[in-house]
Amino acid sequence: MAGPQELAAIADRAVAEIGACADAAALEAARVRYLGRKDGEITRATKEIATLAAKDKPAFGAAINEAKARIEAALNARDAELRGESVGRTLRDRIDLTLPPRPVRVGRLHPVTTTIREVSRIFASLGFETVEGPEIETDYYNFEALNIPPGHPAREKWDTLWITSPLGDDPAKPLLGRTHTSPMQVRIMEQRRPPIRVVIPGRCYRYEATDAIRESIFFQYEGLAIDEKLTMADLKGVLYSFARQFFGGERSVRFRPDYFPFTEPSAEIAFSCFVCEGKDPRCHTCGGDGWIEAAGCGMVHPEVLRRVGYDPSRYQGFAFGGGIERLAMLKSGAPDIRLLYQNDLRFLEAF
Numbered sequence: 001m002a003g004p005q006e007l008a009a010i011a012d013r014a015v016a017e018i019g020a021c022a023d024a025a026a027l028e029a030a031r032v033r034y035l036g037r038k039d040g041e042i043t044r045a046t047k048e049i050a051t052l053a054a055k056d057k058p059a060f061g062a063a064i065n066e067a068k069a070r071i072e073a074a075l076n077a078r079d080a081e082l083r084g085e086s087v088g089r090t091l092r093d094r095i096d097l098t099l100p101p102r103p104v105r106v107g108r109l110h111p112v113t114t115t116i117r118e119v120s121r122i123f124a125s126l127g128f129e130t131v132e133g134p135e136i137e138t139d140y141y142n143f144e145a146l147n148i149p150p151g152h153p154a155r156e157k158w159d160t161l162w163i164t165s166p167l168g169d170d171p172a173k174p175l176l177g178r179t180h181t182s183p184m185q186v187r188i189m190e191q192r193r194p195p196i197r198v199v200i201p202g203r204c205y206r207y208e209a210t211d212a213i214r215e216s217i218f219f220q221y222e223g224l225a226i227d228e229k230l231t232m233a234d235l236k237g238v239l240y241s242f243a244r245q246f247f248g249g250e251r252s253v254r255f256r257p258d259y260f261p262f263t264e265p266s267a268e269i270a271f272s273c274f275v276c277e278g279k280d281p282r283c284h285t286c287g288g289d290g291w292i293e294a295a296g297c298g299m300v301h302p303e304v305l306r307r308v309g310y311d312p313s314r315y316q317g318f319a320f321g322g323g324i325e326r327l328a329m330l331k332s333g334a335p336d337i338r339l340l341y342q343n344d345l346r347f348l349e350a351f
């Protein structure tokens with residue numbers, strides 16, 4: 001029969017054995033050997049308590065508790081050590097701190113986004129606020145309010161994608177994917193009073209076959225300024241300044257008469273070719289004539305002003321609109337607009 005001394009000796013042995021356990025399995029075996037519910041050495045000793053004389057019971061019980069506590073503490077401590085060792089081993093096996101780091105793949109902005117931001121930034125420096133508007137428009141804003149009534153031949157310039165609504169169509173208000181950002185001129189004039197200076201970048205839609213310079217979904221930017229004493233000279237000054245900031249100091253700007261129903265007079269803006277400076281008759285960027293047509297512009301037509309309730313004898317304004325992709329292509333030298341929308345990283349990562 002074990003006495004308190006023997007229990008202490010068992011605990012000493014157990015603690016030594018536990019400290020030497022090399023892995024979790026050995027540790028579990030040691031736990032069973034000493035504390036196992038059926039046949040552990042300490043468990044067996046506990047059962048003997050019933051055979052003791054009452055006076056010997058307390059000392060024996062205390063010795064059992066102490067032995068148990070020491071063995072449990074040793075088990076826990078060794079368990080923690082073994083876990084720490086296995087984590088350390090895993091880390092040592094998996095991480096080689098001498099390897100060069102893997103490159104981090106950082107995203108970047110799409111050239112169209114970069115161009116929109118650049119356009120907004122430049123016009124902001126000239127006092128123009130950037131606003132946005134709906135891509136689904138009514139016939140009224142896209143055409144009629146811009147002085148292009150139904151049946152007007154100018155409508156052919158903007159091949160239109162008409163939209164049927166799942167909620168049913170209102171024949172008085174046909175819907176379309178806006179063919180240009182110009183409808184926002186009218187929306188802004190309706191919402192505000194002069195002075196107005198806004199630039200509107202946004203997606204447009206045309207029913208058009210795509211080729212190297214045309215897409216059926218593309219971006220434009222629109223500019224509008226309304227005030228009491230604006231002239232064509234202001235329009236030219238703003239666009240000159242834009243060209244210099246966007247393309248660099250040496251750009252020339254060419255204005256040629258053009259026709260748009262919502263401006264009078266109207267002009268076409270071209271920038272001098274920044275690739276060949278007009279010296280290469282086979283230049284891919286300008287086609288050899290030294291000029292790159294970039295936007296339409298003009299003085300806002302009095303009829304357009306009248307329609308939104310502005311008095312044309314008091315207010316004048318100028319407007320301009322051009323393609324964002326055109327600018328992005330001119331700046332990047334990309335020869336084909338479709339490259340911008342194929343999501344080929346070899347192309348996109350060049351910017």
Ligand code: DAH
Pocket residue numbers: 179180181182222223260262263266295296297298299319320321322
């Ligand atoms: N909206 C025209 C187009 O898509 C471009 C344009 C011409 C915009 C003259 C204007 C403008 O603001 O005044 O072809």
